[in-house]
Amino acid sequence: MKKSFEILSLNISKEKGTAKSPVPRLVLVADQGIEGDAHAGPGNRQVSLLADEDIDTMRAKLDSLMPGDFAENITTRGIDLPSLPVGTRFTIGDTVLEISQIGKECHSGCAIREKTGDCVMPRRGVFARVVEGGEITDEDTGSYDI
Numbered sequence: 001m002k003k004s005f006e007i008l009s010l011n012i013s014k015e016k017g018t019a020k021s022p023v024p025r026l027v028l029v030a031d032q033g034i035e036g037d038a039h040a041g042p043g044n045r046q047v048s049l050l051a052d053e054d055i056d057t058m059r060a061k062l063d064s065l066m067p068g069d070f071a072e073n074i075t076t077r078g079i080d081l082p083s084l085p086v087g088t089r090f091t092i093g094d095t096v097l098e099i100s101q102i103g104k105e106c107h108s109g110c111a112i113r114e115k116t117g118d119c120v121m122p123r124r125g126v127f128a129r130v131v132e133g134g135e136i137t138d139e140d141t142g143s144y145d146i
């Protein structure tokens with residue numbers, strides 16, 4: 001059975017270690033990640049995703065948080081990302097991504113952790129590799145099998 005989820009924001013940055021800025025579209029390249037993003041390249045962390053529901057839990061501590069502030073490439077709604085096992089494939093538009101990592105080690109100097117004492121990305125963010133590339137827009141929806 002297919003389950004769908006919303007795409008709230010698509011985000012990129014030219015430099016690693018910075019918040020990402022919203023863009024209306026992304027070009028995903030198979031086995032490389034997102035064209036023009038600082039994290040593009042081979043490996044298991046080609047695309048990062050974080051649910052807006054998880055950002056909401058941090059907004060209780062810092063209400064100015066926006067999509068991209070956790071350096072996620074794709075901000076979603078309606079999917080519990082870290083509950084999906086590594087290897088889960090999902091589509092956004094015509095692209096196919098595969099979850100390759102759940103969570104990460106927080107880097108030192110995390111601005112959000114410094115301001116709030118916490119950061120949700122290391123626990124709730126997921127990373128994916130691009131299986132089939134293509135263009136996605138912030139109006140696309142995603143889906144996966146349950």
